[in-house]
Amino acid sequence: MHCIRDAVKKGDEAILHSLSDIVDILNSNMKALFQHYMDEDGPQGATVLMQGVQMMTAGFAELEAVANGGALPSVERAGVRRVLAAYQV
Numbered sequence: 001m002h003c004i005r006d007a008v009k010k011g012d013e014a015i016l017h018s019l020s021d022i023v024d025i026l027n028s029n030m031k032a033l034f035q036h037y038m039d040e041d042g043p044q045g046a047t048v049l050m051q052g053v054q055m056m057t058a059g060f061a062e063l064e065a066v067a068n069g070g071a072l073p074s075v076e077r078a079g080v081r082r083v084l085a086a087y088q089v
Contacts, residue, residue, distance in 0.1 A: 016079040023086045060084055
């Protein structure tokens with residue numbers, strides 16, 4: 001039984017590590033996208049940026065509600081919280 005538990009824990013850790021890496025890549029790509037529109041479009045790019053920020057903020061609030069709601073097991077809650085912390089610059 002201990003072998004199975006250890007394998008599951010290692011699998012969870014690998015998934016969370018992979019998710020963190022994906023979040024870092026996504027964050028970098030989003031920053032580059034916003035920078036592209038800000039440099040190219042001037043004031044119109046600022047509007048796009050603000051809309052993007054509002055959408056991301058709403059999404060993060062929803063994720064935080066899920067993490068704090070108790071619907072997820074503790075390991076998954078910790079993973080969601082790490083993802084949210086990665087985006088809070």
